[in-house]
Amino acid sequence: MRLLLLAATLLISLPVSVLAAEAPPRERLSFNEGWLFSRTDAEWVLGQLDYANAKPWLLASAADFFGPTSPQTARPRGNFGGGFTHVQADFDDRGWRPLTLPHDWGIEGPFKQEYPGDTGKLPWWGVAWYRKHFDLPATDAGRRIVLEIDGAMAHSLVWLNGQFVGGWPYGYSSYQLDLTPYIKPGQPNVLAIRLDNPTESSRWYPGSGLYRNVWLTKTNPVHVAPWGAIVTTPKVTAEAAQVSIQVLTDNDSATNAALSLSTELFALDDTGRKSAALGQPITVTIEPGRQASTTQTLRVPQPRLWSVTHPHRYVAVTSITQDGRLVDRLETPFGIRTAVFDADRGFRLNGEVVPIRGVCNHHDLGALGSAINLRALERQLEILRAMGCNAIRTSHNPPAPELLDLCDRMGFLVMDEAFDCWAKGKNRHDYHVQFPDWHEADLRALVRRDRNHPSVILWSIGNEVIEQWFADGQEGWKLAARLAGIVREEDRTRPVSAGFNGEISGYNGYQHVLDAIGYNYRIKEYARFREINPAIPLFGAETASALSSRGVYxxxxxxxxxxxxxxxxxxxxxxxxxxxPWATPPDVEWRAADAVPGYAGEFVWTGFDYLGEPTPYNADLTNLLNFSDPAEKERQKQLLTELGRIPTPSRSSYFGIIDLAGFPKDRYYFYQARWRPDLPMAHLLPHWTWPERAGEITPIHAYTSGDEAELFLNGRSLGRKQRGPGEYRLRWDDVKYAPGEVKVVAYKQGAVWAEAVQRTAGPAARLKAKADRRELTADGRDLSFVTVRIEDADGVLAPRAENRVAFAVSGPAEIVATDNGDPTSFESFQSKERAAFNGLVLVVVRTQPGTTGPITLTATSPGLAPAEVSLTAK
Structure with missing residues (x-):
């Protein structure tokens, strides 16, 4: 372990200019273009590339992520897998499919009913290969070349020019590999990556492939170590903040390196950056093959604090010079804020109580699959922010780095989660297989990568782990203490927690080795836990698990x-x-939470519907009872007989507050009424188009941020109701259906607050299209999400329409996905046409790289007036 410590504490804010030098020698380049892909494996390998054989090589490539007391694995001699054709530089891959990363092969389908498990009915498992031919300038000779992979699903193995470099088993971990010993500057190079995604390794749709971004970083032999700048704010007041910057510097050269290090802090805003503080240079000499740690503490006067309402950010710019020459320059974004979990008051951000109004989200992006896309993530956060959401739990794995960047910029709190299981698994091939070898490396990699994000307020070491049920011993709290200790070695500025669904987890020792207890669906434990553990912070790590299909009643x-x-x-x-069965509607959760002093808030399961886990329609014979049509029920019985087992009938979940296409369900407005109490809003359900229900009882419910409301049916009052203690919705359960108009008028403190209307729709007559954004960037990644409504002649949504809609695009763009939010639809996400689900359908348009100009999207459906949307690629 390379280590040389040097600490210097400086409280300096004088505007000293940065040392003039040449352009920074550090380059971080996107490595997403020009890949070739194949699902065919190399010649029959007889398991020779399986994890059991690759293990010593992989552990050696992750040596920097094991502590001094962990077994250290030296790299074996030889060249693992070097004899297989797919890794050879001269292998003929001209027949392979060209593509641009990120890439998820599973989302391409096809859907198949007979696929096992509850993971989305898509073919995400198996072996695949990626190859990339690239040239490196001869001027890069002598530089350190590093491959950065933000996520590869899963069991990745990497070769360069036929030589094995390394890899990483856990598909959610970000990792880096040093290509320097194997790369050929000034000559052609070939990178080969093999992935092996096991079956029965996930409880939800995990995706597949090189599904996150890949980068190539070039530095000098003397450089800041990977994730080697650590920024903390040990003291923050309105007058000034202390900002501590620890920099880990590697010397991979053959001689001593006499260096000078300096760091300048800049405040970031929409107009650019402004210098906030500058530290005096620190000198240090590092021996060959060693690492130095230097620390500076700078004073920032009148700091702009990061918060959910004002997410002010800073960047630390660290410069390293050697013999007067700039050898490295690293920018590290961060925020200045205090974040405290308080057992008596809840969560406090910068001294103010901020209720956590959060959601849990899986990582898939609906019809786009698990392949990361910045705009798709941003859209999700925009929809959640409008609801009043201010927090995200990364369920149940390390997130894409881009999600945290967006949360920093947009002002979301984050519960950053590592694992869904520990040594005891939930599926045959899930993470428990790797846990003994890799839990330390994976946990350290997560914390090192994410510890500078101001949005991250909690580390979660696990979700509903089976070990929580053990009261003592290595399988109980001692294992939790071991994992929490690893986190604290890397970051002592944030609390460590987990998601517990066991009623004993707050009393069997876990509560004493963690910093805050997050309960999943244990509302009856809130009051008991607070009574027995009055000094330990409490929150809902996973709440509700309510179920609904958008627009279905x-x-x-x-x-x-x-x-x-x-x-x-x-x-x-x-x-x-x-x-x-284990969960609760929102009202029940809120009544329990509101009765407990110091409850910090909740993370609802889930913000968005996701692929897989179609509760309550998991594989179960009772699902046959849910077919109302006798012929369909008989067909399903026949299918079960032919398959010899029971298939799961749905592709995606019903838990989401928002459906898979991004359309809000009624529940969205329920949470909005609670989470945005100052927003004048009201929402009515159900829709009011029920020709078959004339004269029948059709209950009407209203969600509002007001405190009372009056309901009208065709102008006639059906009564004014006031919300009492523990009531979160207003109900008129004896309304008899009559076509026309239902209207609610909400009041707050006696004054009119908001109104909402539902009208009976006539026959479907036209399409109406609306884009979430009309101006796009011509980079081949930017997206426009276009919603198409089916309306009657008066513009009223036809809430039960299922008309088929076809899409066409002209100009520098392409249609990359369609969806409608129907969890039972097995139509390809890549289809250019789709039936509406309860009046709505979504189409996703992507720009073409480097081509600007007007884009026209057209939507057509037989018998309906078409719709058109104009976009521009700039």
Whole structure:
């Protein structure tokens, strides 16, 4: 372990200019273009490339992520896998498919009912290869060349020019490999990556492939170590903040390096950057093959604090010179803020109580799959922010780095999670297989990568791990203490927590080795936990798990959360009264939370629907009861007989507040009413187009941030109701359906606050299209999400329309996905046409790289007036 310590504490804010030097020698280049892809494996390998054989090579490539007490693995002699054709530089790959990363092969389908498990009915498992031919300038000779992979699903193995470099098993981890010993500056180079995504390795759709960004970083032999700048803010007041910058510098040259290090802090805003503080240079000499740690503490006067409402950011610019020449320059974004979990008051950000209004999200992007896209992530956060959401739990794995960058910029809090299981697994091939060898490296990699993000306020070491049920011993709290200790070695500025669904987890020792307890669905434990553990912070790590299909309503309704009448044809009624057996509707969760002093807030399961886990329609014979059509029920029985087992009937979840296409469900407005109490809003459900229900009881519910409301049916008052203690919705459960108009007028403190209307729709007559953004960047990555509504002649949404809509685009763009939010749809996401689901359909348009100009998207459907949207690529 390379280590040389040098600390210098400086409280300096004088505007000293940066040392003049040549352009920074550090380059970080996108490495996403020009890949070739194949699902064919090399010649029959007889398991020779399996993890068991690759293990010593992989552990050696991750040596920097194991502590001094961990077993150290030296790189074996030889060239692992070097004899296989696919890794050879001269292998003929001209027949392979060209593509640009990020790439998820699973989302391309096809959907198949017979695919096992609850992971989305898509073919995400198996072996695949990626190859890239590239040239490196001869001027890069002598530089250090590093490959950075933000995520590869899974068991990645990497060769360069036929030589094995390394890899990483966990598909969610970001990692880096030093290519320097194997690269050929001034000559052609070939990179080969093999992935092996095992079956039965996930409980949800994990995606596949090189699904996150890949980078090539070039530095001098003397350089800041990977993730080697660590910024903390040990003291923050309105008058001044102390900012500590620890820099780990590697000397990979053959001689001593006499260096001078300096760091300048800049405040970032929409107009650019402004110098905030500058430290005096520190001198240090590093021996060959060693690492030095230098620390500076700078004073920032009148700091602009990062918060969810004003996410002010800074950047630390570290410069290293050797013999008067700039040899490295690294920019490290950060924020200045205080974040404290308080057992008595909840969560405090910069001294103010901020209720956590969060959601859990899996990493897939709906119809786009798991392949990361910055705009798609940004759109999700925009939709959540409008609801009042201010926090994200990265369920249940390390997120894409871009998500944290967006949360920093947009003002979201983050519970950053590492694992879904520990040594005891939930699936045959899930993370428990790697846990003994890799938990330390994976956990350190997560914390080192993410510890400078001001948005990250919690580290989560696990979700619903089976070990939580053990009261003592190595399988119980001692293992949690071991993992928490690893996190604290890397970062002592944030609390360590986990998501616990066991009622004993708050009393069997876990509560004493963690810094805050997050309960999953244990609302009956809130009061008991607070009584027994009055000094330990408490929050809801995973709440609700309510179920609904957007725009679907079944009658009669009841308050039984698992009422069979709430489900039919593999849909769930959207009255928001229904939940999984272990879970609760939102109202029930809120009543329990509001009764507990110091409850810090919640992370709802989930913000968006996601691929896989189609509760309540998991593989179960009782699903046959959900078919109302006798012929369809008989067909399904025949299918079960032919398959010899029971298939899962749906592709995606019903948990989301927002459906898979990004369309808000009724529940969205329920949370908005609670999370944005100052926003004048009201929402009515169900829709009011029920020609078959004339004269039948059709209950009406209203969500509002007001405190009372009056309901009108065709101008006639049906009564004014006031929300009482523990009531979060207003209900008129005895309304008899009559076509026309339903209107609610909400009041707050006696004054009119907001109104909402539902009108009976006539026959579908036209399409109406609206783009979330009309001006796009011509980079081949930017997206426009276009919503198409089916309306009647008066512009009222036809809430039960299922008309088929076809799309066409002209100009420098392409259609990359369509969806409608229907969890039972098995139509390809790449289809250029799709049936609407309850009046709505989505089409996603992507720009072409380097080509600007006007774009026209056209939507057509037989018998309906078409719609057109004009976009521009700039």
């Amino acid at each position: 079944f009658f009669p309704i009841s308050d039984d959360k698992i009422d069979p009448a709430s489900r039919a044809d593999f849909q769930v009624s959207s009255y928001d009264l229904y939940a999984a």
